[in-house]
Amino acid sequence: MRNKRYSYVGITASCPNVRLLAHLRNAVRRLYPLELISIMGIGTSVPAYCLDQEDALRRLREALKERPEVARWAQRIFTHCGVDTRYTCEPNLLEPANRCRYVPSTPELTIPTTEERMTLYQKESILLAVEAAQKALADSRNRPQDITHLIMVSCTGLFLPGLDAELIWRLDLRGDVHRVPLTFMGCAAGLTALRQSEEIVRREPEARVLVVTVELCTLHIQPSFDKEHLFTAAFFGDGASACVVGMTDREHSVGFAIRKSNSVMLPNTLDKMKWTVGNYGFQLHLSPEIPGLIAKEVPEVFKSFWGDDSLPAFWAIHPGGRGIIDSLQSAFHLSDSQTGASRSILRQYGNMSSATILFVLAQLREDQFRTNEGFKDGVALAFGPGMTVELMRISYQP
Known part of the structure; x- marks a missing residue:
């Protein structure tokens, strides 16, 4: 037969x-697979006030006119950190040095306290988060009532009821939406939220997960001429981003599909990134060893995650600073075009902590759509306190 x-x-x-x-x-x-876990839509938003790097440096030099050595050091940092513009929710940061409440020459009684900064955070973070979320919902063609899970991310402010509760009412989400707040996790948390959304959709294929991140980093500029504080004041900015993650049919999927993800903590690095609450906002410590540690440790972590497949065609690197992008470009022998999206976002917006990675993905999606080169494999990488490395394998579906 x-x-x-x-x-x-x-x-x-x-x-x-x-x-x-x-x-x-x-x-x-x-x-x-006939169905894919996809980033169905992305939305971003920034405050109205733009910090031009040259203008900010000019006003800082004015404040440092009695400290020429520190002024020269600040000049190098502000000029070479890879940032041209950033955005802030605090208009006082655009004032001349003698009227800016955030510079050390300001009388102590007028420096904004942590309480004042958190009051501004509560007001401005809600507005930015709502705007980014509305854009993501529209981009994904989902209605607010379609959302089953809400992951809310921020490390630059706290209040209760929190941003997750505010968003439910302001976006008209369902009252029984599952809420997952990720707070005080640092720059890597945007990718952490995407990883958790992937896990949710893999367990519950009918789920629609709204991820919202908002960070107001400039609220924590310290009233200090200490070099470490001046360094962090040089490249952090404010912004919000959002996306909707869900299962889509391969034939109708356009954009990024999430293939797999992982999170790894690097040994003996707990003291390399710190974010603590002070009297004048939150205080950030970033070790100058971070770029070197990333160049040394991440290739092995990446190899274990990626396997023996060819290296990714595109890279969504969280632009935590110019040194981080430089170290990864050197370690993996990446072309300028492969780091172009990360450098572009750093140049235009600075480091917006957890919100930044979705800005990079939005830029990459635009680039892929414009070049129209078809299916591509890619990776997203972000780094946070711990030190934590977040990795995600993604693909572009034309």
């Missing part, structure tokens, strides 16, 4: 039994 012929997704086989056919079908589905 002749064997029957079967065809599945372009593969034709002569199969003596149904078990072999089922095996072939399962193998094809693993390689080319």
Whole structure:
């Protein structure tokens, strides 16, 4: 008796039994799944006030006119950190040095306290988060009532009821939406939220997860001419971003699909990034060893995660600073075009902590759509306190 012929997704086989056919079908589905966990839509927002780097440096030099050595050091940092513009929710940061409450020459009684900064955070963070979320919902073509899970991310402010509760009412989300607040986790938390959304959708294929991140980093500029404080004041900015993650049909999926993800803590690095509450906002410590540690440790972490496949075609690197991008470009021998999106976001917006990675992904999506080069494999990387490395394998679906 002749064997029957079967065809599945372009593969034709002569199969003596149904078990072999089922095996072939399962193998094809693993390689080319009919449904994908996708970033269905992205939205971003920034405050109204733009900090031009040259103008900020001019006003800082004015404040440092009695400290020429520190002024020269600040000049180098502000000029070479890779930032041209940033955005802030605090208009006072655009005032001349003698009227800016955040410079050390300001009388102590007028320096904004942590309480004042948190009051401004509560007001401005809600507005930015709502705007980014509305854009993500529109971009994904989801209605607010479609959302089953809300992941809210921030490390630059706290209040209760929190941003998650505010968003439910302001966006008209369902009252029974599952809320997952990720607070005080630092720059890597935007990718942490994407990883958690992937895990949710993998467990619950009907889920629609709204991820919202908002960071007002400039509220924590310290009234100090200490070099470490001046360094962090040089490249952090404010912004919010959001996305919707859900299962989509391969034929109708356009944008980024999430393939897999992981999070790894690097040993003996707990003291390299610190974020603590002070009397005048939150105080940030970033070790100058961070770029070197990333160049040394991340290639092995990446190899374990990625396997023996060819290196990714595109890279979404969290632009935590110019040194971090430089170290990864050197370690993986990346082209300028492969780091272009990360450098572009750093140049235009600075480091917006957890919100930044979705800005980079939005830029990459625009780039991929414009070049129209078809399916591509990529990776997203972010780094946070711990030190934590977040990794995500993604693909662009044209």
